[in-house]
Amino acid sequence: xxxxxxxxxxxxxxxxxxxxxxxxxxxxxxxxxxxxxxxxxxxxxxxxxxxxxxxxxxxxxxxxxxxxxxxxxxxxxxxxxxxxxxxxxxxxxxxxxxxxxxxxxxxxxxxxxxxxxxxxxxxxxxxxxxxxxxxxxxxxxxxxxxxxxxxxxxxxxxxxxxxxxxxxxxxxxxxxxxxxxxxxxxxxxxxxxxxxxxxxxxxxxxxxxxxxxxxxxxxxxxxxxxxxxxxxxxxxxxxxxxxxxxxxxxxxxxxxxxxxxxxxxxxxxxxxxxxxxxxxxxxxxxxxxxxxxxxxxxxxxxxxxxxxxxxxxxxxxxxxxxxxxxxxxxxxxxxxxxxxxxxxxxxxxxxxxxxxxxxxxxxxxxxxxxxxxxxxxxxx
Numbered sequence: 001x002x003x004x005x006x007x008x009x010x011x012x013x014x015x016x017x018x019x020x021x022x023x024x025x026x027x028x029x030x031x032x033x034x035x036x037x038x039x040x041x042x043x044x045x046x047x048x049x050x051x052x053x054x055x056x057x058x059x060x061x062x063x064x065x066x067x068x069x070x071x072x073x074x075x076x077x078x079x080x081x082x083x084x085x086x087x088x089x090x091x092x093x094x095x096x097x098x099x100x101x102x103x104x105x106x107x108x109x110x111x112x113x114x115x116x117x118x119x120x121x122x123x124x125x126x127x128x129x130x131x132x133x134x135x136x137x138x139x140x141x142x143x144x145x146x147x148x149x150x151x152x153x154x155x156x157x158x159x160x161x162x163x164x165x166x167x168x169x170x171x172x173x174x175x176x177x178x179x180x181x182x183x184x185x186x187x188x189x190x191x192x193x194x195x196x197x198x199x200x201x202x203x204x205x206x207x208x209x210x211x212x213x214x215x216x217x218x219x220x221x222x223x224x225x226x227x228x229x230x231x232x233x234x235x236x237x238x239x240x241x242x243x244x245x246x247x248x249x250x251x252x253x254x255x256x257x258x259x260x261x262x263x264x265x266x267x268x269x270x271x272x273x274x275x276x277x278x279x280x281x282x283x284x285x286x287x288x289x290x291x292x293x294x295x296x297x298x299x300x301x302x303x304x305x306x307x308x309x310x311x312x313x314x315x316x317x318x319x320x321x322x323x324x325x326x327x328x329x330x331x332x333x334x335x336x337x338x339x340x341x342x343x344x345x346x347x348x349x350x351x352x353x354x355x356x357x358x359x360x361x362x363x364x365x366x367x368x369x370x371x372x373x374x375x376x377x378x379x380x
Contacts, residue, residue, distance in 0.1 A: 002052050002053070002054045002124060002125065002126055002127065003048040003052055003053055003054070003127060003129070003130065003329070003330075004055075004056065004120060004121055004124060004126040004130070005018075005053050005054070005056075005132060005329045006055075006056050006058075006120065006174075006179070007019075007055065007056070007057035007058075007132055008057060008058055008059075008132065008133040008134065008135045008166075008167075009057070009058075009059055009133070009134045009135030010055075010056070010057025010059045011062075011063050011065070011068055012061070012134060012135065012136075012245060013072060013077065013244060013245060013289050013317075014134040014184070014317070014318050014321045014322055014325060015057060015134050015325075016065060016068045016069060016072060016318075017072065017077060017078060017318040017319060017321075017322035018134075018322040018323075018326055019093055020069060020072075020078060020082070020083060020086055021323065022053055022055070022326055023086040023089055023093075024082035024085065024086055025050050026050055027086065029081070029082040029085050029086070030079075030082050032323070033323070034319070034320065034323030034324070035050075035323040035326055035327055036327050037327045037330050037331065041370050042370065044373070044376075045377060046337070046338065046376040046377045047330045047331065047333075047373075047376070048333050048334065053326070053329060053330075054096075054124050054126060055093055056098070056116075056117075056124075057097055057098070058097070058098050058100045058101075058113065059097060059099070060100050062099070064094065065093055065094045065097075066090050066094075069083050072318070075244075075288045075289050076288075076289075076290075076316070077289045077316055077318050077319060096120060098116050100113075101113055104160065105159070105160045106160075106161075106163050106164055106169055107154065107157035107158045109169065110157065110169055110172050110173040110176065111173075111176075113169070113170065113177075114173045114176050117129055117131065117174070117177045117179060118177050128178075128179070128180070128333055128336050128337065129177070129179045129180075130179065130180050130182060130328075130329045130332045130333050131171075131173075131174035131177075131181045132181075132182045132184060132325055132328065132329060133167050133170060133181075133183045133184055133185055133187065133189060133208075134184050134185065134321070134325060135166070135167070135187075136245065138165050138166065138167055138185070138187040138188065141165045141168070141187075141188040143188075143193075146163060147164075147192040147193060147194050148193050149193070149194055150194045150195075152194065153192075153194035153195075157172075164192075165187060165188050167183060167185065167187035167188050167189045168188045168190070168191075168192055168195060171183070171189050171190040171206065172198065175190075175195065175198045175199050175204050175206075176198070178204070179204070180205045180332045180335070180336045181204070181207075182206065182207045182208060182328045182329070183206075183207070183208030183209045183210075184208070184209075184210070184321065184328070185208075185210060185211075186209055186210035186352070186353060187209070189206075189208050189209055190206045191208075191355070196343070199342060200341060200342055202341070203339070203341035204341055205332055205336055205340050205341055205342065205344050206332075206342070206343060206344065207331075207332055207343070207344040207347045207351075207355065208351060208353075208354070208355055209351055209352070209353045209354070209355065210351055210352040210353045211321050211325075211350060211351060211352070212349075212350060212351055212352045213315070213317060213320035214240075214291060214313050214315050214320065215238055215240060215279070215293035215295065215313055216352045217362070218295075218311060219266050219267065219295075220270070220360055220361060220362040220365070221362050221363075222297075222309075223266060223267055223270040223360075223361070224270055224361035224363065224364075226271065226297075227270060227271055227272070231299045231300065231301055232301075233267075233271055233275045233298075233299045234275055234276065234298045234299060234300060235276040235277040235296070235297070235298045236267055236275045236276075236277045236295065236297050237277035237278060237279075237280075237296050238277075238278075238279045238296075239280045239293070239294050240280065240282065240291065240292070240293045241283075241284045241291060241292045241293075242281065242282070242283060242284065242287075242317070243284055243285055243286065243289060243290060243291070244317065244318075265353050266360045269360040270360045270361055277296075289316060289317060289318050290314065290315065290316050291313075291314070291316075291317050292313070292314045293313040293314075294310070294311075294312045295311050295312075296308065296309075296310050324350055327350065328347065328350055331347060331373070332344065332347075334373075335376065338375075338376050343355045343356055344372075345358050345368075346368045346369055346371070347369065347372070348360075348365045348368065348369075349362070349365035349366055349368070349369040
């Protein structure tokens with residue numbers, strides 16, 4: 001049966017690239033480059049096929065998919081040929097997108113969100129739905145006593161006020177609708193104790209946070225190299241230039257701080273200490289949906305000899321993120337089908353700030369992911 005993918009931020013660049021990309025791959029118009037679930041080590045019968053994914057979602061924007069695709073083609077994010085070839089299917093995708101519900105309390109909003117997802121599941125005859133957050137980064141959220149237990153949280157949600165940030169309200173709605181949840185952003189999502197309690201109670205899997213697509217991906221390869229060669233990293237500083245909607249959102253200092261914190265975790269976890277330096281994020285409107293990162297690393301070697309390394313990364317954020325969104329939807333759906341509940345820590349390979357106590361070196365994360373997927377494919 002078909003698997004549903006409900007996208008939060010469904011009219012944004014990452015979501016639209018994911019939907020158009022899956023449609024183009026289904027029609028054989030492109031290679032599945034960037035989709036790690038198409039590699040021989042991960043491919044197998046447990047994962048729903050790319051052709052078995054159905055898309056829907058919520059967004060506060062009302063831009064049409066036709067216009068969004070036109071913009072992404074003009075920006076160089078989507079190639080013109082496959083985008084034109086799937087243009088006749090955009091109307092069908094458009095019909096599955098909904099405005100974000102509003103109500104007097106967050107509890108009622110969550111019920112309306114869950115109702116939209118359940119309607120999507122029933123109407124399309126879906127076996128299960130994975131809710132994936134690809135919306136804008138939120139400021140760091142201060143948890144309080146109302147987030148410690150599910151009972152306290154639901155009491156607070158019914159009384160009105162901003163009890164949960166949007167990412168966490170969607171996690172709550174997903175779990176109450178019987179759906180798994182993936183947070184591709186550095187937002188709070190399912191990290192609150194009450195939401196973990198709800199997921200555990202319902203036996204639902206969840207994964208996150210903050211998709212690893214650029215500078216941090218390189219860090220997760222280079223940092224283990226320094227550690228294994230017993231070289232002391234003294235400083236590691238990076239400058240990230242982002243355009244597009246994500247860059248504009250990160251011009252807000254509170255959202256910027258949440259993103260920068262997520263990007264730095266890999267160094268301390270991998271090296272065993274935190275070198276000096278920060279990750280600076282700057283919005284540059286002119287580069288659109290592309291991003292550039294430049295990093296300077298200073299390190300000490302034998303007898304204290306001081307050395308340095310620099311690298312730069314220039315990539316298209318949506319084209320890097322979209323195949324990972326498809327991967328995570330397939331993997332999480334397969335985990336749900338196999339009866340796996342709780343935090344999917346073996347999906348750390350995909351995230352800057354993964355849930356749980358997990359390795360941060362990319363090779364170790366890859367080994368864990370391969371083992372996890374082999375377990376899904378193994379006969380019961």
